[in-house]
Amino acid sequence: MLRTIALTFLNEFxxxxxxxxxxxxxxxxxxxxxxxxxxxxxxxxxxxxxxxTYTLPLVDDDHGAVARAIAAALADExxxxxxxxxxxxxxxxxxxxRDRAPLAIVIPAGTTADLAAGRDAHIxxxxxxxxxxxxxxxxxxxxxxxxxxxxxxxxEVRARLADGSADLRARLSRISxxxxxxxxxxxxxxxxxxxxxxxxxxxxxxxxxxxxxSTIDALRAQTQAAVQRSVEQARATITSQLAAxxxxxxxxxxxxxxxxxxxxxxxxxxxxxxxxAGSHAGAIPPPPAFPPPPTPAALAELAKPIDLAFTxxxxxxPAASNAVPAGAITIKLPPxxxxxxxxxxxxxxxxxAxxxxxxIPGTLGWTERPVSGANANVNxxxxxxxxxxxxxxxxxxLLGISLGxxxxxxxxxxxxxxxxxAPLSGTLIGKLLARFVVGLLQMVVLFAIxxxxxxxxxxxxxxxxxxxxxxxxxxxxxxxxIIACVARTHDSVMxxxxxxxxxxxxxxxxxWPLDFEPWWMRDFAQFLPTTWxxxxxxxxxxxxxxxxxxxxxxxxxxxxxxxxxxVGLFGASRLYD
Amino acid sequence: MPPLSAPALDCFSPSPPRSGKxxxxxxxxxxxxxxxxRKSYGSHLVLDGVSLAVSAGEIVGLLGPNGAGKTTTLSLxxxxxEPDSGTVRIAGAIPSRRHRALRRRLGxxxxxxxxxxxxxxxxxxxxxxxxxxxSRLKARSESMRVLEEVxxxxxxxxxxxxxxxxxxxxxxxxxxxxxxxxxLLLDEPTVGVDPQSxxxxxxxxxxxxxxxxxxxFSTHYxxxxxxxxxxxxxxxxxxxxxxxxxxxxxxxxxxxxLMELTFQDPAPPAWCDGLAGITQVxxxxxxxxxxxxxxxxxxxxxxxxRARAAGAHVLEFHVHSPNLSDAFIAxxxxxxxxPIASSH
Numbered sequence: 057m058l059r060t061i062a063l064t065f066l067n068e069f070x071x072x073x074x075x076x077x078x079x080x081x082x083x084x085x086x087x088x089x090x091x092x093x094x095x096x097x098x099x100x101x102x103x104x105x106x107x108x109t110y111t112l113p114l115v116d117d118d119h120g121a122v123a124r125a126i127a128a129a130l131a132d133e134x135x136x137x138x139x140x141x142x143x144x145x146x147x148x149x150x151x152x153x154r155d156r157a158p159l160a161i162v163i164p165a166g167t168t169a170d171l172a173a174g175r176d177a178h179i180x181x182x183x184x185x186x187x188x189x190x191x192x193x194x195x196x197x198x199x200x201x202x203x204x205x206x207x208x209x210x211x212e213v214r215a216r217l218a219d220g221s222a223d224l225r226a227r228l229s230r231i232s233x234x235x236x237x238x239x240x241x242x243x244x245x246x247x248x249x250x251x252x253x254x255x256x257x258x259x260x261x262x263x264x265x266x267x268x269x270s271t272i273d274a275l276r277a278q279t280q281a282a283v284q285r286s287v288e289q290a291r292a293t294i295t296s297q298l299a300a301x302x303x304x305x306x307x308x309x310x311x312x313x314x315x316x317x318x319x320x321x322x323x324x325x326x327x328x329x330x331x332x333a334g335s336h337a338g339a340i341p342p343p344p345a346f347p348p349p350p351t352p353a354a355l356a357e358l359a360k361p362i363d364l365a366f367t368x369x370x371x372x373x374p375a376a377s378n379a380v381p382a383g384a385i386t387i388k389l390p391p392x393x394x395x396x397x398x399x400x401x402x403x404x405x406x407x408x409a410x411x412x413x414x415x416i417p418g419t420l421g422w423t424e425r426p427v428s429g430a431n432a433n434v435n436x437x438x439x440x441x442x443x444x445x446x447x448x449x450x451x452x453x454l455l456g457i458s459l460g461x462x463x464x465x466x467x468x469x470x471x472x473x474x475x476x477x478a479p480l481s482g483t484l485i486g487k488l489l490a491r492f493v494v495g496l497l498q499m500v501v502l503f504a505i506x507x508x509x510x511x512x513x514x515x516x517x518x519x520x521x522x523x524x525x526x527x528x529x530x531x532x533x534x535x536x537x538i539i540a541c542v543a544r545t546h547d548s549v550m551x552x553x554x555x556x557x558x559x560x561x562x563x564x565x566x567x568w569p570l571d572f573e574p575w576w577m578r579d580f581a582q583f584l585p586t587t588w589x590x591x592x593x594x595x596x597x598x599x600x601x602x603x604x605x606x607x608x609x610x611x612x613x614x615x616x617x618x619x620x621x622x623v624g625l626f627g628a629s630r631l632y633d
Numbered sequence: 634m635p636p637l638s639a640p641a642l643d644c645f646s647p648s649p650p651r652s653g654k655x656x657x658x659x660x661x662x663x664x665x666x667x668x669x670x671r672k673s674y675g676s677h678l679v680l681d682g683v684s685l686a687v688s689a690g691e692i693v694g695l696l697g698p699n700g701a702g703k704t705t706t707l708s709l710x711x712x713x714x715e716p717d718s719g720t721v722r723i724a725g726a727i728p729s730r731r732h733r734a735l736r737r738r739l740g741x742x743x744x745x746x747x748x749x750x751x752x753x754x755x756x757x758x759x760x761x762x763x764x765x766x767x768s769r770l771k772a773r774s775e776s777m778r779v780l781e782e783v784x785x786x787x788x789x790x791x792x793x794x795x796x797x798x799x800x801x802x803x804x805x806x807x808x809x810x811x812x813x814x815x816x817l818l819l820d821e822p823t824v825g826v827d828p829q830s831x832x833x834x835x836x837x838x839x840x841x842x843x844x845x846x847x848x849x850f851s852t853h854y855x856x857x858x859x860x861x862x863x864x865x866x867x868x869x870x871x872x873x874x875x876x877x878x879x880x881x882x883x884x885x886x887x888x889x890x891l892m893e894l895t896f897q898d899p900a901p902p903a904w905c906d907g908l909a910g911i912t913q914v915x916x917x918x919x920x921x922x923x924x925x926x927x928x929x930x931x932x933x934x935x936x937x938x939r940a941r942a943a944g945a946h947v948l949e950f951h952v953h954s955p956n957l958s959d960a961f962i963a964x965x966x967x968x969x970x971x972p973i974a975s976s977h
Contacts, residue, residue, distance in 0.1 A: 468747030472808065475711045475818075476764040477736035 085555045092562045096573045109137045110194060111157040113147035116140065120168025122205055122420060126161070126179065129201045136197070144182065151184050151427045152601070155578065158190035158571065159183040160427060161198070167420070171209055176418040182427040185434045186594045187571040195422065202420040209417035216414045227404055234401040241395075304354050428599040438513050441506035442499075442524075442593035443566035446586055449495045450532050450557035457491055457536030458549045461632070470632060480633040481625055488533040488621070495529030496522070515596035520603035524592035527610040531585035531617030535560075537624025541631055565590040585620075588612040664689045664847040665816050669719035670709050679705045681871045682719070687847040689815065692838065694858030694865035695851040696957060698967070702871040703851040704744060707820045710849060711741045723816060737765045740814025740846070744821045746801045747808070750794035754785055754804045757793060758811045765812035772811075779807040782840065784833050799830030806834055810841055817841055817848045823857060835861050855957040865957065869965045879957065886960030887914070889926045890952060892933060896921035897946040904943035908935060914963050924962055927952070 112130065116123040130138045141147050147160030162180040170177040181198065183191045326340075333340035461484075464470040473483050503521060506512040514521060536553075543552040561567060563577055564586025570578055581587040592609035595601040663686040672680040680702045687693045695703050708714045710721055712728045720727060728735045748757045758776035759769075767775060780786045783803040785796075793801060806822050819838065823831045839861050842848045850862055858865045859879055867875040867882065875885050891914070894900075899921050905911060910928035925936065933952055940947050953959075962968055 466745070467749070468743040468745035469749060471708075471711075471713050471743055472741060472747045472761060473764060474713060475736060475739050475741035476761060476812075477733035477739075477766070478764045479733070 082551075085551050088555050088559055089562070092559050095577055096562055096568060109135050109156070110190060111137050111139055111150065111154055112194065113139045113141045113150040113157065113160040115142070115144055115147050115160065115162040117165040118163040118167040119165075122168040122171060122177070122179075123163045125205050125208065126163060126201055129204065130161075130197075133197060136194070147182060148427050151182060152599075152605075155570075156190075157184075158187035159194055171206075171417045171420055172415065174415040174418050176421060178421045178423040181422050181424045183424050184427050185598050186439075186569050188434070188569055190571040191424075195424070198422055202422055206417065206420045209420075213414045213416055220414070231401060231404045234404060238398070238401065307354055426599070428601050434598050435510070435512060437506055437510035438597045439569065439594075441502060441510065441512045442597065443561070443590065445499050445502040445506075446528055446532075446564075446566045446589060447557065447561035449498055449528060450535075450560060450586070451554060452498065453491055453495055453529070453532035453536045454539045454553035454557050455536075455549060456494075457487065457533060458540035458543060458553055459546060460487060461537070461540040461628070462544065462546060462549060465632060474633065480629060484537060484625060484628055488530075488537065491533045491536065492526075492529045495532060496526050499525035499529065513597045513600065515600060515603070517596075517603040520596055520606055521593070523606050523610045524589045524596075524613065527592070527613035527617065528585055528589040531589075531613050531620060534617045534620035534624055535585070537628055538620055541624060541627030544631070560584050560586045563587070583616070585613040585616045588616070663687060663722075664724055665710060665849065666722045666725075667706075667710060667719065670706065670716045670721070671718040672705055672709060672714065672716050679871050680709070680716075683866070683868065683871075683873045684719075685710070685849070685866055685873075685876075687816070687849055689847050690842055690845050691864070692842045692848040692850055692862045694862035695849055695868060696853065696855060696858050696865050696961070697868035698853055700870075701853075701868045703853075703868060704820055705871075706868065707741075707818050707849065707851055710816075711739055711818050712736060713741075737812065738815040740809040740812065740817040740841075742806050742809035742817070742819045742822050744824060746793075746805050748793045748801065748804060751792055753790045753792055754780060754796070754807070755789040757804065758808055761808045762811045767812055775811050775813070779811045780804075782810070783807045783837055797827075799826040802826045803830055803833055803837070806837055810837070813844070814846055817846045818851075819848065820851045821853070822850075823852065823854065831857075855961070859957055867957070867961055867964060869961070874964045875960065882957055882960045883955050884960075886955055886957070886963040887912075887926050888955050889928060890930055890954060891959040891962075892925045892927055892936065892950060892952045894923050894925070894936070894940070894950045895948045896923075896940075897948050900940070900945045901943045904945055905936060905939050908932070908939055911936065914959075921948075924959075924968075926959075926963075 114127060114130070116127070127138060127140075130136050139150065141150065141160075144160070144162055147162065151157045151160050160182040162182060164178075164180060167177045167179065179198070179202070181191075181195065185191075329340045330337040461470070464473070470483070474480060500522070503512065503514065503518075503525075507514055535556075539549065539553050539556060543549040563573065563581045564570075564584040565573075565581065566586055570581060570587065570590070573581070588609040592606035592613070595605035595609065596603065599605070665685065665687040667683070667685045670680055670683045670685075671678075683702070683706055685693065685695075685706070695706060697703050705714070709716050709719075712721065722728075723735055723738065726732065726735055728739075748754075749760075752760075755773075755776050758779060759772045762772035762775050763769065777786065777789065780789050783806060785800060785804055785807070788796060788800060793804060796804065802822060802825070806819070809817060809819070817838070822838070823834050826834065835857060838848060838850060842861075850858065852858060862879065864878050865876070865882055866873055875882055877885070892911075900923060905913075905925075910932050912926040914924050914926045927933070927936075930952065933950075937947060937950070958968065
C-alpha cells in the first residue's frame with residue numbers, strides 16, 4: 057500500500073514536470089491575474105494616481121464670485137484642467153467623448169446671489185456614471201472646494217459680524233460707562249437730596265419748634281394773662297360772694313359759737329341739774345331753750361351756691377399765632393442736580409438701534425446629475441451582466457475555438473477537410489461563424505436573464521445591444537484563432553486561453569469600471585475589443601445614450617476583430633495548412 | 634546466398650487497371666504520379682527520393698515498418714504538405730491548394746480516426762460528402778450507401794464515440810469513399826482492428842478499386858498487401874527499397890523458404906557453419922533472433938539439430954514460404970515490424 061502511494065506520488069510529479077506548460081501556467085496564470093487586478097484596483101486602495109490630468113468642462117452661468125472662486129481653486133489643482141465652455145450641451149459632448157473627463161461642472165445662474173442671500177446653493181455636476189472612481193475623486197475635491205467657498209463667505213460675514221460686535225461692544229461699553237456715570241450722579245444727587253432733606257427737615261423742625269415755642273410762649277403768656285384776668289375776675293366775684301357767705305357764715309358761726317356755749321352751759325346745767333335733782337332729776341324741768349337758729353334766709357344764703365359762672369373774658373390770641381411770620385422759617389434748597397450724561401447716553405442708545413445685520417451666507421453644495429440624462433445610481437448588474445457575459449463569452453470562444461481546432465488537428469478531421477479541397481480559411485471562418493452565432497445567442501440570453509432577474513437596463517433601443525454583442529462575438533472568435541496558433545496543445549490552451557480571456561476582460565473594464573485602472577493600463581486597454589464593447593454597452597445601458605453611441609465602439613471592436621482574424625488566419629495557414 | 638541488393642526503382646511504372654472506369658484519366662494512364670519526393674523537417678530527412686505511380690483501378694501497397702515514411706508519403710500525395718523536391722501529379726496536373734476540383738477527386742483516409750466523435754457516422758459522412766461538393770440529397774444517399782458498404786448501416790445514427798474501434802476504422806474508411814474518389818489514399822486503415830473489421834475494410838478497398846479508383850494502401854502488414862495489392866512499394870527509412878508486383882518483390886527476397894529462429898541467449902558464433910543450403914539473411918538481432926534462407930524445407934531438422942549441438946536453446950522457430958516480409962528483410966536487413974532505430 058505504502059509503496060503504491062509512494063510510487064504514485066513520484067509518478068505524479070514526473071507527469072507534472074513533463075507538463076511544462078501546465079507547470080508554467082500554475083505560476084504565470086495567477087501572476088498575470090494578480091498583476092492585472094493589483095494594478096487595476098490599486099487606485100481603490102490609495103495608490104498614487106499618475107500624472108495625467110482630468111479635463112473638467114466648466115459652464116459658468118453664475119458669473120459671480122462663487123464661480124470665480126471655484127474656477128480659481130480648480131485652476132490650482134494640478135490634476136485638473138478646467139475647460140470653460142459656453143453651455144451644458146458642449147460640456148456633455150466633452151464628458152461623453154473624452155475618457156479623462158469624468159464630469160462637467162455647471163454653476164447655475166444666481167449661485168452667488170443665493171449664497172449671499174443666505175440660501176443654500178448647489179453647483180451641478182453632470183457625471184458620467186461609468187467613471188465612478190474619477191467622479192468620486194473629483195467630487196472629493198469639489199466637496200472640499202464647496203466647503204472652502206462656503207467657509208470663506210461665512211468667514212467674511214463672521215469678520216463683519218465680529219467688527220459689528222466689537223463696535224457694539226464699544227458702544228455698549230460707552231453706554232455702560234454713561235449709565236455708570238448716570239447712576240453715580242443720581243446716587244450723588246440722591247445723597248445730596250437726602251442730605252438736603254435731612255437738613256431741611258432739621259431746619260424746619262428747629263424753625264417750627266422755635267416758632268411753635270415762641271407762639272406757644274406767646275399764647276401761654278396771653279392765656280396766662282387771660283386766665284389771670286379771669287382768675288382775678290373770678291376771684292373778685294368769689295371774694296364778693298364769699299364775703300356775703302362769710303357774713304352769713306360769721307352769723308352762723310356766732311350762733312354756732314353761742315350755741316356751742318349754750319350747749320356747754322346746758323350741759324353743765326343739765327349736769328348740775330341732774331346732779332341736784334338727785335332722785336328727782338326726772339322731775340327736773342326741761343332744759344333751757346337754745347338760741348334760735350339762723351334764719352332761713354341766712355341759711356338759704358349759706359345754701360345758696362356760689363355762682364361760679366362767670367363769663368371768662370376772651371383770651372386774646374396773639375396775632376402771631378395765626379401765621380408764621382414771614383422769614384420765620386427758611387429752608388436751604390439742595391444743590392442743583394449734577395450734569396448727567398443723558399445726551400450722550402441718548403445718542404449712544406440711538407446708535408444702538410439694531411444695525412443692518414449681515415446675512416449669513418448659505419451653504420454651497422453640489423448635486424450630481426447624469427450627463428446623459430440617465431439614472432445616476434447605476435444598477436451594478438448593468439456593469440456585471442455585460443462584463444461577465446463578455447468574460448465568459450471570451451473564455452468560451454478562446455477555449456472553444458482553439459480546443460476545437462486542436463481537436464480537429466489531432467483527430468485528423470482537419471486534414472480530411474483540407475484534402476476535401478475545402479480551403480482552410482473557409483473551414484476556419486465557418487468554425488468562427490458558428491462560434492460567433494453561439495456567442496451572440498449567449499449574450500442575448502444573458503441580457504434577457506439579466507433583464508428578468510436583475511432589472512438591467514436595456515437602453516433606449518434593446519435591439520441595439522445586438523451590435524456590440526455581435527462585435528465582441530466576432531472579435532472573440534477571431535482572437536480564439538490566434539490562441540489556437542499560439543497555444544498548440546490542450547494542456548497549454550486551457551491555462552493560456554483562460555488567462556488571456558480573464559486579462560482582456562479585467563483590463564477591458566468588464567470586471568470593474570475602466571476608471572479604476574491606472575492610465576497606462578487604460579491606454580493599453582484601447583487595443584482590446586473588450587474595452588470598446590464595454591464602452592458600447594455602457595453607453596447604451598448605463599449612460600442611456602442614443603443607439604448611435606454604440607456604433608463607433610462597435611466598429612472599433614469589429615476593426616480589432618478583423619485584425620485578429622487576419623493574424624489568426626495567417627498563423628493558422630502557417631500552422632495548419 | 635548473399636543479401637539481395639536494392640533493385641532499380643525506375644521501372645515502377647503503372648500497370649493497366651484491372652477494372653472500373655475513370656472519367657478523366659484514360660485507362661492505363663497513371664492517375665497518380667509522384668517522382669523524386671523528398672521531404673525533411675529541419676535536419677531530419679524523412680523522405681528521400683520516393684517515386685510512385687498508380688493507375689485507375691489499381692491498388693498499390695506502400696509497405697514499410699513504422700516510421701519508414703509512409704504517412705509522409707501519403708501526406709505529400711494528398712497535398713497536405715509540400716515536398717522539398719519532387720512532384721506529384723494527379724491526372725496529369727500538379728495539385729495545388731487552390732486546385733479544388735482536383736483535390737475533390739482525392740479520398741484520404743488518415744491513420745487516425747478522423748471523425749467527429751460526438752456526431753453520428755451518418756452526419757460525419759454527410760459532412761465530408763458535402764465538403765467534396767456533393768449536393769445534400771446525394772450526400773445523404775451516398776452516406777447510406779457507403780455505410781451499407783462498410784457494414785454500419787444499422788449504426789448509422791450512433792455517435793462515433795460509442796462505436797467500437799473496428800467500427801470507427803470502417804467509418805473512417807467510409808468517409809474517404811463517400812464521394813467516390815478517383816484516387817484513394819489509405820494510411821494504415823487496418824491498424825488495431827479485429828479480423829472481421831479488417832476483412833470488411835479490405836473488401837471495401839478492393840471494391841473501390843474495382844469501381845475504378847486508384848488506391849494507395851499504406852500498411853506494415855505484408856499479408857494485406859499480398860492480398861489486395863497488385864503492386865507495392867517497399868519503403869524503409871524514407872527511401873524506397875523496392876517496387877514492383879508482389880511476385881517480383883517476393884522474388885527479390887530470393888524466392889526460398891525462410892526460417893526465423895529465436896534463441897534464449899545469443900547463438901554461439903559459427904554455430905551453423907558447415908551446413909549446406911542455408912544463408913543467413915539478417916544478422917542476429919536483439920532477442921537472439923536470426924533469419925535463414927533455406928534451399929529446402931528439409932533443412933529445418935538439420936538446423937535445429939545443429940543448434941542443439943552447439944548448446945543454443947531455441948525458444949521458437951518459424952518456417953514459411955517466401956513472402957514480402959522476407960523480401961523486406963532481405964532488402965533491409967530487418968523485419969517489417971521491427972521498430973525503426975532511433976537514428977531514423
